[in-house]
Amino acid sequence: MNEPEVESLTLLESLKARLNQHNYNYYVLDDPAIPDVEYDRLFRQLQVIEQKDPQLITTDSPTQRVGAAPLAKFKQIKHKLPMLSLSNAFNDEDLKGFENRLLDRLKLDNNTGERVVEFVAEPKLDGVAVSLFYENGLLIYGATRGDGETGEDITQNVRTIKSIPLTLIGNNYPKVLEVRGEIFMPKAAFNALNARAIKRDEKAFVNPRNAAAGSLRQLDSKVTADRSLSMCAYSIGFTEGYELPSTHYEMLNKLSVWGLAINNEMAIVKGAEGCIQYYRSLTTRRNDLKYEIDGIVFKVNAFSQQADLGFVSRSPRWAIAYKFPAQEELTILKSVDFQVGRTGALTPVARLQPVFVGGVTVSNATLHNMDEINRLGVRIGDAVIIRRAGDVIPKIVKVVVENRPDDAGRIELPEICPVCGSAVVILVGEAVARCTGALVCPAQLKESIKHYASRKAMDIDGLGDKLIDQLVEKELVRNIADLYRLRANDLALLERMAEKSAKKLIQAIEVSKETNLAKFIFALGIREVGETTAVLLAKNFENVENILSASKDTLEDLPDVGPIMANNIYSFFSAEENQEKINELVKLGVLFTPVETNNAQTNDLGGQIFVLTGALPNMSRDEMKKLLLERGAKVSGSVSKKTTYLVAGESAGSKLLKAKGLGVEILNEEQALALMHISSPEM
Secondary structure, eight states, X not given: OOHHHHHHHHHHHHHHHHHHHXXXXXXXXXXXXXXXXXXXXXXXXXXXXXXXXXXXXXXXXXXXXXXXXXXXXXXXXXXXXXXXXXXXXXXXXXXXXXXXXXXXXXXXXXXXXSSXXXXXXXXXXXXXXXXXXXXXXXXXXXXXXXXXXXXXXXXXXXXXXXXXXXXXXXXOSOSEEEEEEEEEOOHHHHHHHHHHHHHTTOOOOSSHHHHHHHHHTOSSHHXXXXXXXXXXXXXXXXXXXXOOOSBHHHXXXXXXXXXOOOOTTOEEEEHHHHHHHHHHHHHHHGGGSSSOEEEEEEEESBHHHHHHHOBXXXXXXXXXXXXXXXXXXXXXXXXXXXXXXXXXXXXXXXXXXXXXXXXXXXXXXXXXXXXXXXXXXXXXXXXXXXXXXXXXXXXXXXEOGGGOOTXXXXXXOOSBOTTTOOBEEEXXXXXXXXXXXXXXXXXXHHHHHHHHHSTTTTOOTTOOHHHHHHHHHTTSOXXXXXXXGOOHHHHTTSTTOOHHHHHHHHHHHHHTTEEEHHHHHHHTTOTTOOHHHHHHHHHHHOSHHHHHTOOHHHHHTXXXXXXXXXXXXXXXXXXXXXXXXXXXXXXXXXXXXXXXXXXXTTTTTTTOEXXXXXXXXXXXXXXXXXXXXXXXXXXXXXXXXXXXXXXXXXXXXXXXXXXXXXXXXXXXXXXXXXHTTOOOXXX
16 A cells, blocks of 8 residues: 555544544534534545545445434434435535536436426524424324434423424324424524523533534423424425325425424525525525524425435435535634723623634634633633624634643733723622723723713713714823813814814803703713612712712612612722712812702602603603603613503503503603693693
8 A cells, every 4th residue: 555545544534533523522412522614524525535535435434324323311213214414515606516417317408498497495494303203193203313214212302392293283194204304492592591501600502503402312301391492394204195295395385284383484496596596585684583594405396306316325316405604613712802892891802813704704702701701611722613693793602622732821800901900890790890990991981971971961062972082082082071171272173173163062061060960970971870860869968079988888778779789889989090080070160069859849759660652742751751850750761560650652662562461550741741740731
């Protein structure tokens, strides 16, 4: 044996061993170590070697078997007909080549434009292939695909899935019927499952397919029942006592009539061009689907043509799966940076060895927070699986621990803000780390100023978003206090700022100095502190000095202020940087008048909770909200059992429906004003 042959044989044996190991990880352990695209790549590499030298093909090769060994812990069921896999297309040319092979075998002339192959297009659900066996309309057993010849008995688990009928509908079904389909986990159920797992500090699933597989292999069917799985039928494997219709499309509709779920996105298309158009159309809607798909399956519609085309060792010649660009890929985590967002949240960002995934080259991915880093157990230098679905920000979903280098480094949360140097804290009840320098941190500056200048806060007329962007970018304003140092000639440096406009803005900034304490507190942008809480703080503490020196316990004693909100307020006012900035604002002339308290109306509605919805006929919702707040009411953004009244205007939507369902009293504008002893404005 010469050197090239030895080299080829060594590579072949290595590929077979790796593929068998990955099959075991995926099918037996329910814990895939690599993404599907990496498995496909290794599989195709093995195929190329075997095609070049067919003598190297052995019966134990992964190319000569449909799947992997079934789990030993379940009873095994032998399929009456093998459950085969599909050939893959990865681009338009692959699909056109598939069509040409069909035309050649069927002896059809595609040049005339008349004799083309008709296909049924079906979304390729990302789940677990299963076989359901019915006798006389009753579900007898359900089995996984397993190795294609033999699967695992999962009858008790499939019985818990509500989209699988225990008894077929009607009476015109076969005496014996084997249905094949995909059991999958909808996106909403997957997100809920992982949220519960993370809350319990348990391992989260990598993707919905992995979650569906793990759910079906539970020994306790109660666990499966709690996972909200669904099933979609895509073919008939075996029948007795029934004459099948002439096409695959008609057969699918028969399954629907008998009570089995089929995919409502399926369609009949003609030729490769029709397939490509369907592929592109569904691609644009992929992220809006309620389930994950990883491609589209195209099957020859006519059963007579399917019979003429036949099978190869591993798959039918009459079907192909056009795969989407991989949503998962394997790469290396090179480093981690911490970015500071507009609210001060520190987000760890993974810097990756660039990799092509989801149709784009990805070099960065979010790690969310330190809890996520600890849950994943990820370190610098790790091999990681990246997932990118559509326009969703790429994220690390799994660490390939067996590939971890000896010098892998731990990821540490910085103690000080990487932008401004202020202390970084994780507040009670939160997972997110935050910079405490809200009034001085450049990363938070633009949003802080926008909020500070807004109408409900300091109400600086003329200070819009674009103007704020320019002030910060040209470093004319480095913190909120710098607003009161601006001069008209400074503003001349800005685009579209005439002398008259500059003077007008300076005047508006000067006017804003005279405000009440509640508006000033709201303007500071403290997390969880809205207008209602700002009024509460202003009334109870009367001046800034008292708030700055308030203890956490004192804050928590206030009505409607819980531990988390009290901690947010205390952390903000106790931060040295924020204290210095507030004192600086006072020195620059910002004055806080007491909150107006008209005893005739204050607390008329104390403790009552209002929700506003729809368009009121004579005033804005903000104006109504102000009137309610002045009278001691709370105004909430959502309806609950605690809601006292819903004030509804024109085009009220879901809040009105929910209020009716909860029995909440509903008022119109006139009734709400009457409750406050205010006369309705004349129409």
